[in-house]
Amino acid sequence: MTNVVRSTCPYCGVGCGVEVRQTESRGFEISGDKQHPANFGRLCVKGAALGETLGLEGRLLYPEINGERLEWEAALDETAHRLQAIIDEFGPKAVAFYASGQLLTEDYYAANKLMKGFIGAGNIDTNSRLCMSSAVVGYKRAFGADFVPCSYEDLEQTDLVILVGSNAAWAHPVLYQRLMQAKQQRPQMKVVVIDPRRTATCDIADLHLALRPGSDAALFVGLLNHLQPSLAETTFDGQTAALDIAADWTLEKCADFCQLESADVQTLWQWFAQANRAMTLYTMGINQSSSGSDKCNAIINVHLASGKIGREGCGPFSLTGQPNAMGGREVGGLANQLACHMNFEPADIARVGRFWGSERIAETPGLMAVELFEAIGRGEVKAVWIMGTNPLVSLPDSSHVAQALAKCPLVIVSEVVSDTDTSRFATVKFPALAWGEKNGTVTNSERRISRQRAFLPAPGEARADWWMVAQIAQRLGYREAFHWQHPHQIFSEHAALSGYENNGIRAFDISGLANLSRAQYDALEPVRWPVTEQGHSPFKSWHPNGKFQLLPVEPALPQASADHTYPLILNSGRIRDQWHTMTRTGNVPRLMQHMKMPLLEIHPRDAKRYGVTNSGLVRVASRSGGMVAKAWVSENQLPGNVFVPMHWNQQFARKGQINSLVKSVCDPHSGQPESKQTAVRIQRWQPGWCGEIFAREDIVFAQEIQWWKQASPGVTHFLCAADTHASAWIEALAAGRGWQLQTACGDGQFYHVLAWQNGVLQLAFYSAHVWPEIATAAVVNAFEQAPETAADRHRLLAGKAPGAQADAGATVCSCFGVGEKMILAAIAGGCQSVAQLGEKLRCGTNCGSCIPELKALLK
Incomplete structure (x- = not known):
């Protein structure tokens, strides 16, 4: 390869440019491309870890x-x-x-x-x-074309940003960092987050509207009603019908429908009406709905009606989830x-x-x-x-x-x-x-x-x-x-088709790229479409009559509703360090440290009602299926609602698959499933034991044991839990292998095992009634270099690091492997701000995704 290869990150739709350099050890170093206009050198932790995903272990290599x-x-x-x-x-x-x-x-x-x-x-x-077919329907109905009328540069020029159904801090981290920097440079810019959960994205919000799940459309239909006096003439197709429906959605009706304070709804409407330039950023919380297309059009309606579209710093911006x-x-x-x-x-x-x-x-x-x-x-x-x-x-x-x-x-x-x-x-x-x-x-x-x-x-x-x-x-x-x-030949054909008999009647046109030579294709710089020989065309309506369309939208709640049998509403979504179904990110050790297993985020009131304790295990069931998760008790969650990540699958958990619970309810226009709201019930599960196991070889689990795979270098590693005694299962694993077992137990409260063969560590197992605290790095290192002294072997049996090594605690900053205990120690030592923590530990200085958690620890 040449010294540097410029490419594009394969994760979210931000589309960050990356630079790839080969190291002296024949590995690859990944950094952000400072010339790429999507990220200007920024990368999130997933993008920065791309070099750790290039191995061939587990690859399909032959037909x-x-x-x-x-x-x-x-x-x-x-x-x-x-x-x-x-x-x-x-x-x-x-x-x-x-x-x-x-x-x-x-x-x-x-x-x-x-x-x-x-x-x-x-x-x-x-x-x-x-993930985005409802957005396609919304754009096509309004503009006559699937045309996103915004750019990232608009974030730096707007007066108001509304993030609705989007935890951009975790799902689109680089774009969120760009927004955060824009707000730091222009503090007068307002940021509103509309989301039932208080997420990391709320860290920069001037206003957070924790609305009733799935009620988003009412805020924008009501806003259209609020804007109605400024629409003196009929400008758009469908305007009369859209305004007639909106007229019924008064401030009081919207606030009641969304279960919000009237004053907060009014603040949102006033800020939007008064802002010269405004943007609405939306993603899965809007699209993944049985009325997702209508929600998209409710958002587009207010931008069309207010004229906050087609100019700098304005527009309805659907953030796509995939590259x-x-x-x-x-x-x-x-x-x-x-x-x-x-x-x-x-x-x-x-x-x-x-x-x-x-x-x-x-x-x-x-x-x-x-x-x-x-x-x-x-x-x-x-x-x-x-x-x-x-x-x-x-x-x-x-x-x-x-x-x-x-x-x-x-x-x-x-x-x-x-x-x-x-x-x-x-x-x-x-x-x-x-x-x-x-x-x-x-x-x-x-x-x-x-x-x-x-x-x-x-x-x-x-x-x-x-x-x-x-x-x-x-x-x-x-x-x-x-x-x-x-592929150059395919791209040229695709580009030629985009301009074939087009003459400006279709928005998508990259015919200006159809005649690139192979060398020009290989060297192609990032470019926004349309790209024609005549240059870029302005934003317009592609409907045959040349008019934009307002869609009449009657707000509707999700089809899923809580009842006596299934009293909670489950929301699903992405987490910070994982991607889709984990086939790439799940095998990177540092990306598994922030959240090691599916977590069920639950409000303290509901946790008390169901006897759930923080870090305890919970069984979750719907009419379609069930799963097991670890409880995370948090006031960031609305009462009556729970949240579980979407990523885990049968390669990483025995029973961690969220979509086994979700019904196949779809938007009638887009066909997009309503993945954001599912009625569930929960039950506290207090297993006989829960713990961790490390081994040199694959592990065959007994049927009754729940397990969650952990990526660890050079060792097989699982979290696991069961009702049955652990000793019989461990002894069965060791039987016939000639292992010598070193055990420790305490009045039935804990059970630890090290298995040795010829002085080489074969297995380490730690269990207790509650999750044991394990110095994971020290245990993993012991498989590479066994402890030499009896004292260090006993410390290993206890799950502790040898000598005076300190346990970093749960990982907060994945970029630099900074743990919670390290951060708390630095705070105790005098660090009083995120900047000071960054100077001392480097946390928060790369992708910035951990900054909200750093602020929470500082509080």
């Missing part, structure tokens, strides 16, 4: 069919034969693709072209359906789009058919994510190709998704990781390229196209997703249309 390794030619021939047989017998609609916002645009384009253009059915959808969710929208990766922002309309169908040279273009939308897997379960879809995603974890009602895949005759999975919840159901496994090996483009939340560049060779027989699609397409008889040899 497999029915668990048997095959050469590529044989695997492709057999897969194409099976697909063709299904199409011949049951028709093209019996086949479906399920793609991912992790794919590059070139991969997405190839998959969409094959499915909609040549197989001839609309059945390609994507996990992006689960290339926007790129998927561009190529037509959603089942209800055709390609390049074209729709299933006769003129668009004919236009795409002419460009692709196909007479088999799909003429109707395909199945959206939830209904797609329901159709698989009914036997209507008999072949599904799942690309770079893990729907068994991310889709709601995951037990039904498992049942559907178990019955499907042909499940093709192209994946980086060998063993995922989804790949366990695969008939065919194709080894895909990972970040660092891929080559192509992604588009971030502000419509900025950036390059992901390869700096690693393809391991084993891993191949690009676009290559797999092209090879299958050629075997299905479409060789000429899929003869690409390099």
Whole structure:
């Protein structure tokens, strides 16, 4: 590789630029790209840890069919034969693709072209359906196009920022740091956070509205009513109907509906009306709703009505969750789009058919994510190709998704990781390229196209997703249309299609990039679309009559409601240091230190009602399923509501999968599931013991033991708990291995074990009635270098660090591994501010995500 490779982070939709440098030890150092306009050198802890995700442990490296390794030619021939047989017998609609916002645009384009253009059915959808499809509907209904009318620079120029349904401090950390810096430089700028939970994002809020879950639309419909006197003339389509509904939503009605103080609602409305420039940033808390599309339009309505749109520092800004969710929208990766922002309309169908040279273009939308897997379960879809995603974890009602895949005759999975919840159901496994090996483009939340560049060779027989699609397409008889040899050719074709017979009638147009040479493509700098030979077009309405549209919105509560049997409402979402289903981040030790297992955040009043104690275990159940989590008692949570992270799966927990609880309730317009509200009940679980186990080899747990996998260097490590005695299970593990056991126990209160073989540590186990405090780093180090003295062995048996080494405590700053005990000691030693803590310990000086927790400790 060259000295420095510039690429793009593969995590959230902020789209940060990164620089990759190879170290003397042949490792890779990742830093922020100071020239990239999305982040100017900033990185969150996940991005900074990318170099720790590049190993090959657990990688899928060779094609497999029915668990048997095959050469590529044989695997492709057999897969194409099976697909063709299904199409011949049951028709093209019996086949479906399920793609991912992790794919590059070139991969997405190839998959969409094959499915909609040549197989001839609309059945390609994507996990992006689960995070931003309601935002797409909102923009298209208002503007006539899926056009995000904002940029990150607007944050530095606005007077008011409203974050609604967004914990940006954890989900989009770099963008949040940019907002925080903007507020420091312009203290007069107001920040409002609308969220049932008090999250880390509230740290910079001038006003936090902890509203009734799912009631957000009322605030914006009421705001439209508040703005009504300034709308003297009919300017927008739908204006009369929208204002008629809004007229009923008075201050008192909105406050009552949202369960807020009238004065706080009035403050929000007055700040918005008085601000010259205002932005609303929204994400999953708005989109993941049975009325998510209407909520998006309620937000867009007030920006249109007030004129706070289409100019600097203004606009409704949907923050996408994935690195290339926007790129998927561009190529037509959603089942209800055709390609390049074209729709299933006769003129668009004919236009795409002419460009692709196909007479088999799909003429109707395909199945959206939830209904797609329901159709698989009914036997209507008999072949599904799942690309770079893990729907068994991310889709709601995951037990039904498992049942559907178990019955499907042909499940093709192209994946980086060998063993995922989804790949366990695969008939065919194709080894895909990972970040660092891929080559192509992604588009971030502000419509900025950036390059992901390869700096690693393809391991084993891993191949690009676009290559797999092209090879299958050629075997299905479409060789000429899929003869690409390099992603540059695919990008050029995609760019040319975006401008084909466009003439300004479609917002998405990057035809100015269609004639890039391969060298120019390789060197492409980040650029926001549209990009045409005529230059950038202004923000406008793309409706045929040239008018923007106000949508009449009647606020609606979530379909989930608490009752006597399920009295609590469960909210789910991201945490700071993990990503999606943990297939990448879950294997990085430092990213597992901040939150080691699923936590159930619960208000003290509810904790008392159900007998739950902080750090105690809780069983959570809904009508669909159940899980086990560790309680986190916090006044940041509203009474009657609980929160659990979305990330854990069957590789990292026996029973930690949140979407096993969530019902398949979707927005009727966008098909996006209502993942934010589920009625649940909880029950305190006081196991006979809970503890930690470390071992040199894989561990087979007894069925009755709950476990949570921990990433630790060079050792297998789990948290675990059970009702049965631990001693019999540990002794069974040691039986027949010739281990010598060193044990310690105290009146049944604790049970510790070290297992030795020829002086080498094989296993360490620590359990008690409550979670034991373990010096984890010292235990892990003991597997590499066993303690030499009897005293240090006894300290290890007690779970303590040898000698005078201090325990850092629970990790707060993952960037620099700074623990809570270290921070408290520094505060006791005189540090009185975040800045002083940063000078002494470095915490809070990199990505800044830990700053809210540092402030809480200072208090």
